Amino acid sequence: MSLAVLAACSTPVKPPPPTPPPPVVETMMPRPPMGAVENMSIPEMEDGQYLTPNRKVTSNTALWHVRMALNVAALSCRSAADLPRLQYNRLLHVHGPLLTKANEAVDRNYTVAYGRPGLSARERLNTVVYNFFSLPPVTKSFCPVAERVGAKLLAMPSSALLDYAPEALAELEKPFQDFYAAYADYLRRLAEWQSRFGASVTVVVSPTPLPPPPVPPGEAPPQGFSPSITSAIQQNLPPPPDAPAKPPVAPAQPGAPSQPSAAGPKLMIQPLPTNQE
Incomplete structure (x- = not known):
């Protein structure tokens, strides 16, 4: 009888836990970041940055x-508080003269580089810049940065703006660089998802990258400066998109008299005089 009592009081052995189910594989198709649309084209990269209309700019252009x-x-x-609008209006009032000079300098850059068609090329780039900063998915992250940059500009004298302009432009552009990086990651995850589940879904083709925006010209010489030879800025810059094509030059025939060079006479380089002992 005692053995029966001991057997009744012993703790029963618990069965082993059931085998856990296999992990659930995420099958939901990735979605674009920040509410962006599908099949959106983003710029290509160069030197670790996405190509934007703000690259390779002078201080005045920046x-x-x-x-x-x-x-x-x-x-x-x-x-x-409607802060961005108030900051912008205040900026035009406080730094208006410097902004006017910067605008004139950029006009001069295009005129020196491209001649009469230069201002049209500048207007086209301005449109690209406005559209760049108006990208709807980035507005939410762009606005706080714009407020910070606006506050910095209003807190400094006009004489410091040109030095700060490239840094300010980089700050304002960063939310867009971050968005492009997030969208590129979305495209990567979408391609991975399609490779696994593409047999049962409509495959979305990765969009074609945006063409690189035009690069603004470099800084032109100061107004009133008249070099005796063609400036290097004119020699090195490509023609604007709407510039007329140059007529082809026929090769010289054997025995034909040579034509004078259109570049004008070459400048002779005189040696520096030596000190007489």
């Missing part, structure tokens, strides 16, 4: 692009 970015913020960003 300052003018900053002004355009803050103009977009004034029109697109909404806050309780």
Whole structure:
């Protein structure tokens, strides 16, 4: 009887836990970041950065692009105090003379580089810049940056703006660089998802990258400067897109008299005089 009591009081052995189910494989198709649309083209990369209309700009051009970015913020960003709009209007009042000089300098850059068609080329680039900073998915992250940059510009004297302009432009562009990186990651994850589940879904083809935007010309000589030979800026820059094509030059025939060079006479380089002992 005692053995029966002991057997009744012993703890029964628990069965082993059931085998856990296999992990659930994520089958939901990736979605574009920040509410962006599908099949959106993004720029290509160069030197670790996505190609934008703000690359390779002079200080005057950078300052003018900053002004355009803050103009977009004034029109697109909404806050309780309407800060971007107030900052932009104040910026035009406080730094108006310097902004006017920067605008004139950029006009001169295009005129020296391209001649009469230069200003049309500049207007086209301005449109590209405005559209760049108006990209809807980035507005939410762009607006706080625009407010910070606007506050910095208003806190410094006009004499410091040109030095700060490239840095300010990089700050304003960073939300867009981050968005392009996020969209590129989305395209990568989408391609991976399609490789696994593409047999049962409609495969979305990766969009063609955006063509690189035009590069603005370099800084032109100061107004009133008249070099005796063609400046290097004119020699090295490509013609604007709407410039007329140059007529082909026929090769010289044997025995034909040589034509004078259109480049004019060459300048003779005189040696420096030596000190007489």
